[in-house]
Amino acid sequence: HPDHLFEYEKLSQYVDSQQEQYVQTLRDWVAVESDSSDVLRRPDCHRMMNMTAEKLRVMGGMVDLVDIGIQELPDGKTVALPKVVTAQFGSDQRKQTVCVYGHVDVQPAKLEDGWATDPYNLTDINGNLYGRGASDNKAPVLAWIHTVEAYQALNIELPVNVKFVIEGMEETGSNGLDAMITAQRDTFFSDVDYIIISDCGWLSRRPALTYGTRGNCYFFAEVEGPKQDLHSGVYGGTVIEPMTDLIGILDTLISPSGQILIPGIREAVAPLSDQEWKMYQDIEFDIDNFKSKIGVSQLMYNNKVDLLAHRWRYPTVTIHGIDGAFSGPGTKTVIPAKVIAKFSIRQVPDMDPAMVKKQVTDYLNSVFAKRKSPNKLKVTMVIGAKPWLAETKHPLYEAGKAAVKRVFNVEPDLIREGGTIPIAKTFEDVTGKSIIMLPIGGFDDGLHSQNEKMSRYNYIEGTKLFIAYLHEVAHLKKD
Numbered sequence: 001h002p003d004h005l006f007e008y009e010k011l012s013q014y015v016d017s018q019q020e021q022y023v024q025t026l027r028d029w030v031a032v033e034s035d036s037s038d039v040l041r042r043p044d045c046h047r048m049m050n051m052t053a054e055k056l057r058v059m060g061g062m063v064d065l066v067d068i069g070i071q072e073l074p075d076g077k078t079v080a081l082p083k084v085v086t087a088q089f090g091s092d093q094r095k096q097t098v099c100v101y102g103h104v105d106v107q108p109a110k111l112e113d114g115w116a117t118d119p120y121n122l123t124d125i126n127g128n129l130y131g132r133g134a135s136d137n138k139a140p141v142l143a144w145i146h147t148v149e150a151y152q153a154l155n156i157e158l159p160v161n162v163k164f165v166i167e168g169m170e171e172t173g174s175n176g177l178d179a180m181i182t183a184q185r186d187t188f189f190s191d192v193d194y195i196i197i198s199d200c201g202w203l204s205r206r207p208a209l210t211y212g213t214r215g216n217c218y219f220f221a222e223v224e225g226p227k228q229d230l231h232s233g234v235y236g237g238t239v240i241e242p243m244t245d246l247i248g249i250l251d252t253l254i255s256p257s258g259q260i261l262i263p264g265i266r267e268a269v270a271p272l273s274d275q276e277w278k279m280y281q282d283i284e285f286d287i288d289n290f291k292s293k294i295g296v297s298q299l300m301y302n303n304k305v306d307l308l309a310h311r312w313r314y315p316t317v318t319i320h321g322i323d324g325a326f327s328g329p330g331t332k333t334v335i336p337a338k339v340i341a342k343f344s345i346r347q348v349p350d351m352d353p354a355m356v357k358k359q360v361t362d363y364l365n366s367v368f369a370k371r372k373s374p375n376k377l378k379v380t381m382v383i384g385a386k387p388w389l390a391e392t393k394h395p396l397y398e399a400g401k402a403a404v405k406r407v408f409n410v411e412p413d414l415i416r417e418g419g420t421i422p423i424a425k426t427f428e429d430v431t432g433k434s435i436i437m438l439p440i441g442g443f444d445d446g447l448h449s450q451n452e453k454m455s456r457y458n459y460i461e462g463t464k465l466f467i468a469y470l471h472e473v474a475h476l477k478k479d
């Protein structure tokens with residue numbers, strides 16, 4: 001329907017008038033501790049999916065809560081996966097159909113981690129709304145819902161059909177979602193023209209369009225020794241300690257200057273093209289600002305191109321933690337009997353998760369063998385999420401530029417994202433449809449960190465951006 005009159009001003013004023021209601025809904029959603037990584041919180045994840053479905057039902061959407069089965073836990077037990085919410089608004093075959101993907105599960109957060117406010121009580125400080133999941137990804141999901149609501153409230157016809165796929169396991173690798181997408185390829189997804197994901201942030205204060213995400217291969221490396229924890233005075237010096245073995249092998253993954261030491265990994269990475277170098281060179285990115293935001297005095301690189309390239313399009317290794325290690329306050333003198341390291345490798349084109357799994361497992365086994373330790377090492381890959389890369393010349397990106405121009409009156413940055421949207425590549429491969437990532441989060445939202453926030457400005461102007469974006473997509477030529 002390219003010819004409809006676009007009543008942007010009216011819609012925009014309506015969004016402004018609803019700001020307090022939007023904040024209250026976000027408060028209600030943030031209050032649900034939908035941490036998908038903690039099975040004890042699974043009832044909250046189920047409640048979060050029900051709340052999402054209910055919200056869309058009240059709006060008159062055709063809503064389904066899709067059962068995607070069970071999750072197997074490391075101890076062999078099983079637990080139900082949160083259902084996936086699908087919804088549909090409009091089915092006019094003359095219109096484009098977009099499918100908005102988002103998630104309403106969150107990373108863990110505790111006040112004791114160093115939050116200034118209760119992570120599950122959305123708190124407004126100077127226009128910033130602090131709470132776990134505020135930016136990742138509850139406010140962006142709500143901004144999309146408010147987009148449809150705004151059209152409905154003003155009785156303005158939606159310029160495109162809008163579908164939603166909202167899940168509750170993104171933060172742990174989107175367990176079960178691949179199979180659901182494959183199963184519904186010829187049903188729910190059959191009339192979808194484009195997929196839109198708003199689960200990332202801007203690079204600076206300038207709005208951005210995102211054309212790539214890194215993948216993530218997440219590993220557990222378990223070293224098991226004595227049958228139980230031991231007194232370090234009584235037994236220290238006589239046993240070969242699992243923790244020493246584990247730290248030893250972990251230290252062979254990456255050099256102090258950031259070089260991945262696992263054979264074959266660096267060789268698989270697509271080389272940086274001249275065009276990429278030029279693009280990165282032209283992007284506005286303040287290194288001092290970046291350093292002060294995260295509170296460090298020195299970075300791995302001190303020029304913009306290297307920093308952006310290593311954030312977006314080179315792999316990296318992160319060691320996240322060690323399960324079984326003594327980490328409480330005080331000075332317990334123990335030799336832990338079994339320790340499990342958790343580390344991940346963000347991967348990029350042309351790396352492949354199956355290959356990374358083999359490279360890491362073979363390498364760690366060979367490094368461990370050289371230690372001639374009697375302890376047992378077990379390496380498992382628990383998440384293998386692929387990277388995703390789009391063609392920025394696609395009309396979806398031209399539409400994005402026009403929408404950003406209308407709402408913010410600037411040209412957006414074209415950026416990549418260092419984080420992972422595990423399902424992005426599957427969406428593209430299974431449905432054959434193009435994806436755009438249209439972020440509304442701020443560059444300093446503190447995703448996964450203490451004091452995560454979403455600003456009122458980004459929440460409200462972001463909703464307007466989505467409204468404008470639907471109008472632009474309606475103008476694209478239907479295949």
Ligand SMILES: NCC(=O)N[C@@H](Cc1c[nH]cn1)C(=O)O
Pocket residue numbers: 136137170171172173199200216218383385419420421422447
């Ligand atoms: N907002 C996207 C995001 O944070 N995604 C997670 C997904 C993930 C990857 N490995 C485990 N979870 C991320 O950490 O990038």
Ligand SMILES: [Zn+2]
Pocket residue numbers: 103136137170199200
């Ligand atoms: Zn997210």
Ligand SMILES: [Zn+2]
Pocket residue numbers: 107136171447448
């Ligand atoms: Zn996240």
